[in-house]
Amino acid sequence: MAVMTYREALNLALREEMRRDPRVVVIGEEVGLYEGAYKVTQGLLTEFGPKRVVDTPIAESGFTGIGIGAAMLGLRPVVEMMTFNFALLALDQIVNSAAKMCYMSGGQFNVPIVIRGPGGPAAQLAAQHSQSMETYFYHVPGLKVVRPTTPMDAKGLLKAAIRDDNPVIFIEAETLYAVKGEVPEDPDFVIPLGQAAVRREGTDVTVIAYMGMMYRAIEVADELAKEGISVELVDPRTLRPMDVETIIGSVRKTHRVVVVEAGAGFAGMGSEISAFVTEHAFDDLDAPVERVTGANAPMPYARNLEKLKTPTKDKIAAAIRRVCNANGS
Amino acid sequence: MAKTMAERKGSAALGVDAELAKRLLYDMLRIRRFEEKAAEAYTLGKIGGFLHLYIGQEAVAVGATSVLRGDDYAISAYREHGHCLAKGSDPKRMMAELFGRRDGLSKGKGGSMHLFDRSVGFLGGHAIVGAHLPLAAGAAFAIKYEARDAVVVCYFGDGAVAQGEFHESLNLAALWKLPVIYICENNRYAMGTSTERALAQTQIWKFGQTYGIRSEKVDGMDVLAVREVVGRAVARTRQDTTPSLIEADTYRFRGHSMRDPAGAVYRTKEEVEREKQRDPIVIFRERALKAGVLTEADVRAIEKDASDRIDEAVAFADASPEPPPEWLFTDIYKED
Ligand SMILES: Cc1ncc(C[n+]2csc(CCOP(=O)(O)OP(=O)(O)O)c2C)c(N)n1
Ligand SMILES: [Mg+2]
Numbered sequence: 268m269a270v271m272t273y274r275e276a277l278n279l280a281l282r283e284e285m286r287r288d289p290r291v292v293v294i295g296e297e298v299g300l301y302e303g304a305y306k307v308t309q310g311l312l313t314e315f316g317p318k319r320v321v322d323t324p325i326a327e328s329g330f331t332g333i334g335i336g337a338a339m340l341g342l343r344p345v346v347e348m349m350t351f352n353f354a355l356l357a358l359d360q361i362v363n364s365a366a367k368m369c370y371m372s373g374g375q376f377n378v379p380i381v382i383r384g385p386g387g388p389a390a391q392l393a394a395q396h397s398q399s400m401e402t403y404f405y406h407v408p409g410l411k412v413v414r415p416t417t418p419m420d421a422k423g424l425l426k427a428a429i430r431d432d433n434p435v436i437f438i439e440a441e442t443l444y445a446v447k448g449e450v451p452e453d454p455d456f457v458i459p460l461g462q463a464a465v466r467r468e469g470t471d472v473t474v475i476a477y478m479g480m481m482y483r484a485i486e487v488a489d490e491l492a493k494e495g496i497s498v499e500l501v502d503p504r505t506l507r508p509m510d511v512e513t514i515i516g517s518v519r520k521t522h523r524v525v526v527v528e529a530g531a532g533f534a535g536m537g538s539e540i541s542a543f544v545t546e547h548a549f550d551d552l553d554a555p556v557e558r559v560t561g562a563n564a565p566m567p568y569a570r571n572l573e574k575l576k577t578p579t580k581d582k583i584a585a586a587i588r589r590v591c592n593a594n595g596s
Numbered sequence: 597m598a599k600t601m602a603e604r605k606g607s608a609a610l611g612v613d614a615e616l617a618k619r620l621l622y623d624m625l626r627i628r629r630f631e632e633k634a635a636e637a638y639t640l641g642k643i644g645g646f647l648h649l650y651i652g653q654e655a656v657a658v659g660a661t662s663v664l665r666g667d668d669y670a671i672s673a674y675r676e677h678g679h680c681l682a683k684g685s686d687p688k689r690m691m692a693e694l695f696g697r698r699d700g701l702s703k704g705k706g707g708s709m710h711l712f713d714r715s716v717g718f719l720g721g722h723a724i725v726g727a728h729l730p731l732a733a734g735a736a737f738a739i740k741y742e743a744r745d746a747v748v749v750c751y752f753g754d755g756a757v758a759q760g761e762f763h764e765s766l767n768l769a770a771l772w773k774l775p776v777i778y779i780c781e782n783n784r785y786a787m788g789t790s791t792e793r794a795l796a797q798t799q800i801w802k803f804g805q806t807y808g809i810r811s812e813k814v815d816g817m818d819v820l821a822v823r824e825v826v827g828r829a830v831a832r833t834r835q836d837t838t839p840s841l842i843e844a845d846t847y848r849f850r851g852h853s854m855r856d857p858a859g860a861v862y863r864t865k866e867e868v869e870r871e872k873q874r875d876p877i878v879i880f881r882e883r884a885l886k887a888g889v890l891t892e893a894d895v896r897a898i899e900k901d902a903s904d905r906i907d908e909a910v911a912f913a914d915a916s917p918e919p920p921p922e923w924l925f926t927d928i929y930k931e932d
Contacts, residue, residue, distance in 0.1 A: 336734020
């Protein structure tokens with residue numbers, strides 16, 4: 268184990284996989300000479316050269332399509348979106364080409380590509396640069412979608428994503444790049460996709476969250492512990508395929524669920540989790556599932572409005588208290 | 597067998613020998629028959645969805661493919677039956693795919709617009725206009741990365757030229773020197789929109805010049821002209837891995853799809869009839885006969901052979917069962 272930042276963990280994952288497999292190439296805007304808009308690809312050009320670390324012009328649809336075409340012939344491209352907001356320009360390539368190629372070809376052509384970069388709310392970047400993007404992707408059969416919360420997950424999951432034979436959408440967060448944590452240096456350390464993590468065991472309520480919202484939930488859980496509320500924290504890590512089993516297992520234990528998500532609530536991750544918890548564990552619930560979500564508004568610029576848009580610790584704590592005070596059978 | 601004097605003279609006049617002439621005619625006829633039978637099956641309700649016929653454009657696929665090697669790749673849009681067949685795919689499995697049957701190339705899950713055949717390097721039919729142009733560049737990227745000397749041929753319609761992805765692909769293919777040959781089949785219409793109503797520059801090959809790409813226009817109704825122009829491009833691309841753009845002047849004799857009657861409102865009957873005088877199969881057949889490279893008997897044998905193969909394909913598709921219900925959920929992901 269070594270202590271490193273989330274950014275360094277991603278960088279290490281890329282290096283290890285590029286050393287391990289000559290078919291891995293990194294493609295994107297400013298990934299080489301500039302060393303990444305957020306420095307995730309720092310040093311890669313020096314170590315691997317311009318053949319494997321490919322700077323592109325600003326043409327998301329074009330270079331994502333190139334990554335997909337190259338993957339059809341067996342390369343394993345890691346395409347960086349400078350931020351995921353720009354992935355919308357490549358949405359057709361991701362949804363109509365990458366996700367469906369294997370199916371449309373009856374299994375003849377799979378697309379082992381990773382599309383990665385930062386996404387989610389970020390400080391005062393306003394409507395077009397500060398938004399949760401996973402929603403647009405996890406609806407699509409054929410894609411896998413990852414949101415890694417900790418440096419360790421960032422490394423282990425990125426390595427799994429690169430080794431996966433299918434298109435993986437890997438959305439990091441610029442607000443987490445500087446977060447430090449323990450990371451295994453073992454190059455064989457990978458975290459399989461589709462496995463949730465129980466970040467903290469508890470008995471009274473299951474709180475499901477990821478990325479920045481998980482860090483907020485941890486603080487809330489610490490505070491509520493003083494009131495005698497024992498919170499179990501579950502991080503899905505992979506949103507598609509979702510580890511329904513781990514979540515349901517936790518619900519069977521605590522009988523109460525709060526889902527926290529940064530994005531707008533309407534048809535969000537909380538809606539989905541709430542639906543499958545109801546389907547699979549209705550009789551285990553002692554209270555209705557609560558959702559604490561981003562407001563159903565675009566991200567405003569003004570600091571005070573921005574705060575209102577995202578779930579605060581107070582709102583999370585209030586929701587947890589509500590479900591815990593609800594009178595179950 | 598030793599060639600006669602007359603045969604030699606004829607081959608020289610036509611530019612190809614009897615063997616190649618037979619193959620070109622056979623390949624074009626086979627596509628024509630395939631499409632005619634597909635149209636018939638569509639009216640019988642055996643094929644559903646959209647069905648876009650390649651009738652009239654056969655010389656492009658056949659001429660271009662005739663200069664490719666087995667390890668080269670081809671990729672196309674949704675009007676791709678001809679390209680797939682020319683690349684060497686089995687008409688039986690193609691027709692079964694159109695019928696939505698389990699022996700189809702894509703197990704019945706792709707349909708007419710999504711034929712794929714890995715075994716012959718056919719990278720698919722893609723139905724979002726313009727979207728497969730970057731995929732072609734990506735395949736070329738992989739070829740270059742592996743230092744192979746194969747090429748990718750990418751067929752697309754005039755409609756794709758107005759899309760951003762056409763321009764992104766040409767720019768990137770030129771910038772990165774990718775071994776891809778873009779062949780625009782300019783049949784003058786994207787559904788009902790003529791090139792004049794869609795493009796500020798209707799000389800499509802000229803767009804290539806802007807990107808520093810070798811660009812040429814060719815008579816897409818002349819299989820030998822296509823063969824020559826594409827052959828030149830392939831040879832150069834193989835040598836220096838740089839892209840080419842070829843505009844093939846062609847015409848579709850049928851409607852945009854089976855849902856669009858041939859003589860629809862956006863073009864006149866007279867125009868369609870006039871263009872049918874340029875039928876690439878008739879033109880080539882007559883030239884080969886006149887040059888004495890092929891005989892009437894040769895032509896009859898080739899026609900019969902092509903028809904028989906396609907009849908077999910229809911029978912095969914008819915006999916193939918529907919895909920089993922479990923297949924709804926297979927191939928969504930590649931499992932290891
Ligand atoms: C992005 C996109 N927009 C619209 C369509 C609907 N559409 C299907 S075919 C077509 C015309 C394309 O014409 P062209 O590229 O010239 O090819 P052709 O049909 O002549 O072979 C259109 C508009 C589509 N499939 N994809
Ligand atoms: Mg057209």
